[in-house]
Amino acid sequence: MAIRADTLVGRGLETRLSARSRTRIQELKAEQLQLDMKRLKIRQQQISLELENLAGSVQPSDDESTSDEPPGLVPLDSVRTYVESCRASASHRVPEDAESRTITNRRIRSPDIELIKFDGTPKRLWKLLGSFKADVASGLWNYRQRLCYLIHRCVGEAREAIEGCVMLPPKEGYVRAIDTLESQFGCPDDVAECLLDEMGNGTKIKPTDITGLRKLVRQVVSSEISLPETGYESSLNCPTTVKGIVRRLPDSMQLRWAETALKKRREGTKLLFRHLVRESLS
Incomplete structure (x- = not known):
């Protein structure tokens, strides 16, 4: 009988604990729902302010200016049309900064110019550097990327001569690599x-x-x-x-x-x- 009583007590405790847990979970869900509702209200207020700003920026056309409406007021139909067009274009619009970053990253990742491999032959250095500076380096804003691409286009002795430049700061390493190639392999x-x-x-x-x-x-x-x-x-x-x-x-x-x-x-x-x-x- 004692064992049975203990078992019943344990089950009662588990039942109370599970009930408390369910209650706490429901309270947390209710709090989360309230937060979501507050965020939604704030967002609605932001949208309302944006619509008011857009409505204030609309200028009446020549035909509308000749109407009987008091000066300074904008017809509601034109405001609605303008707002709807802005909404439609906003869903397909790419931010200017993001678009420019995408184009820049694409140019950095895959330059269109394919350069020759420089093996240390003096007569080929000036062709390499001339094409590299004009067609590749001008499209790479990062000195580290310029240096890495230049090292990639060199083989043999030429590559061995400039590989250590990666240990220097980016700009200093790039300038040092160009000077090294010109001094060791580009003697006029x-x-x-x-x-x-x-x-x-x-x-x-x-x-x-x-x-x-x-x-x-x-x-x-x-x-x-x-x-x-x-x-x-x-x-x-x-x-x-x-x-x-x-x-x-x-x-x-x-x-x-x-x-x-x-x-x-x-x-x-x-x-x-x-x-x-x-x-x-x-």
Whole structure:
């Protein structure tokens, strides 16, 4: 009997506790409902204020201004139409700041310009840096991202030379990486020597070797653009440079250049590198 009484007492306690728990839960739900109702009222007041502001900003049209209504009052129909149009457009409108951030992030994540991989060859550095600064770095506002993208475009010795720049502050690391590449791999003397050697130190091109002739033309045109920018235009106009290129041309093109050279001498015009490009290789 004692055990049975204890059991009944325990069940009674559990029943009272569960009843209290249910009561407390209901009280919490009621409090939450009251809070939700208060928030809803506040939101309704905000919407009412916004509608009043919108109604106050509507200007009457020319037709409405000629009506019999007192001046300064706006017809209710025009206010309703304006408010409804604002509501319809608001559901599809993207905030300006969010839209601009989306466009900026998209440009940062995936630049449209695909750059070459720089392996330390001097003549390729200026092409890389020129394209990188104009097409990629100008669209990346973060110096850390500029540095990471620049390191990603380098391989071999060039990458080893600038990888340590990530340990510096973003702006300092980016500037240091550019300076390192220019000082170690972009010496103007090395660039000029490399380009001039490729053009003048080679075998004579056969008349049937179209591929070799096109390659020489590309080298000549590239040098005409690159070397004056680095201050080596005089090296292009050097007779040794011009003669070295002419010696590699097929006989028919050498004859054409000889005629051009003779004509320029008779005119008293100094032979320049651009004459070779325009009149013999074009």
